[in-house]
Amino acid sequence: GQSLEQPSEVTAVEGAIVQINCTYQTSGFYGLSWYQQHDGGAPTFLSYNALDGLEETGRFSSFLSRSDSYGYLLLQELQMKDSASYFCAVRDPPNTDKLIFGTGTRLQVFP
């Protein structure tokens, strides 16, 4: 089976940098995804890493180390609107369309 671990909560101030970690255990690995969910909203796709290294998209970056079964989401120049829950997710082989989500990290950004 698949399992993912991420911290339950992270706090930071506006303008800071925060890193949200995710470790996973999978029977087969096809990549690590990140989703953002604001309170009362729906999860929205942020990024996907299939290969080792850093993927940058604006203020957000995502990193993957397959050998360590570890990844992280890096948020720079934090803004109040970044306050949300962030979920990492992996595919669940052999049903490769199915994603298994972590329990989510709640990020609170303070002024």
Added chain:
Amino acid sequence: DAGVIQSPRHEVTEMGQEVTLRCKPISGHNSLFWYRQTMMRGLELLIYFNNNVPIDDSGMPEDRFSAKMPNASFSTLKIQPSEPRDSAVYFCASSGLADTQYFGPGTRLTVL
């Protein structure tokens, strides 16, 4: 594109009543997913379809839950009879690529 459309957005019903949630996926997407989210259990996959065929329903909690996808543009999730413990936000998501799922706005269900 309008994105994934769900209806109703809010549903309040009494225990024992039948509840039907509806979803219209993004046009061209071939996979559709039903999720349930609660504070206690997080985001749980209930069932997913590929090309209108149910592939994995292992997350469906019990026989009171059923889902159908009669065509590529419509799916329903039915709960009959509903119970207070079914209160949750139910999301529908669709995908054209395995690692990018697009979620609808959700249906907030309250069973009294």
